[in-house]
Amino acid sequence: MLLTLEGLDGSGKTTAWEALRDEYPDAVFTREPTDSWYGDAVARSMRDDDADPLAELFLFTADHADHLSRVVRPALADGALVVTDRYTDSRFAYQAASLAESYLAGGRDPLNYIREIHEVFTHPPDATIYLDVDPETAAERAGATNKFERVAYLERVRENYERLVDAEPERFVRVDATRPLPDVIDAVRDHAERLTADR
Numbered sequence: 001m002l003l004t005l006e007g008l009d010g011s012g013k014t015t016a017w018e019a020l021r022d023e024y025p026d027a028v029f030t031r032e033p034t035d036s037w038y039g040d041a042v043a044r045s046m047r048d049d050d051a052d053p054l055a056e057l058f059l060f061t062a063d064h065a066d067h068l069s070r071v072v073r074p075a076l077a078d079g080a081l082v083v084t085d086r087y088t089d090s091r092f093a094y095q096a097a098s099l100a101e102s103y104l105a106g107g108r109d110p111l112n113y114i115r116e117i118h119e120v121f122t123h124p125p126d127a128t129i130y131l132d133v134d135p136e137t138a139a140e141r142a143g144a145t146n147k148f149e150r151v152a153y154l155e156r157v158r159e160n161y162e163r164l165v166d167a168e169p170e171r172f173v174r175v176d177a178t179r180p181l182p183d184v185i186d187a188v189r190d191h192a193e194r195l196t197a198d199r
């Protein structure tokens with residue numbers, strides 16, 4: 001089973017992922033961007049305020065392809081539970097926001113375009129826990145350490161996450177991440193327990 005954690009920066013997602021890691025010692029815990037050299041290339045691009053958004057999309061997507069073949073698919077083939085801190089929805093939400101101000105021929109919708117790129121090769125998540133927080137709180141908590149953490153940008157990212165939830169309500173579980181972190185972690189724990197018990 002493939003369980004993904006998604007949400008804005010500062011939603012408590014990584015802390016929740018760490019809490020789950022302690023509870024599921026046999027599961028494979030992973031994240032995107034990865035720590036491979038593709039992930040290093042992504043990190044370089046994130047530090048560059050002038051990075052071309054389309055080039056950046058393909059760097060993140062290359063990192064995802066490598067993550068899939070090297071980590072995710074082998075673990076799933078072994079029958080493992082895979083829990084990942086960010087996955088495809090991060091691209092659909094973040095890079096669609098980056099591309100919104102950019103060029104796409106024929107007035108193509110960035111989110112649909114990015115989904116199409118992934119459709120032909122990715123492994124879709126079985127379930128996604130979405131940590132929902134308002135952009136102001138997210139930016140404040142994250143401390144705006146990278147270009148993706150600014151309020152106006154995060155507003156667009158959040159709208160994209162909402163589109164994704166609307167499109168596949170059965171895949172998503174929403175957690176109110178404006179609550180104190182211990183409550184958020186408890187909620188994630190409860191959902192994870194229920195979702196994995198169903199399998």
Ligand code: TYD
Nearest residue numbers: 009014032033060086087090091094095148
């Ligand atoms: P990082 O600090 O490594 O992770 P986090 O903030 O989740 O602990 O930064 C990851 C940043 O990259 C985060 O701002 C979201 C962004 N991102 C994308 O824009 N697209 C993607 O596909 C992924 C995986 C992340």
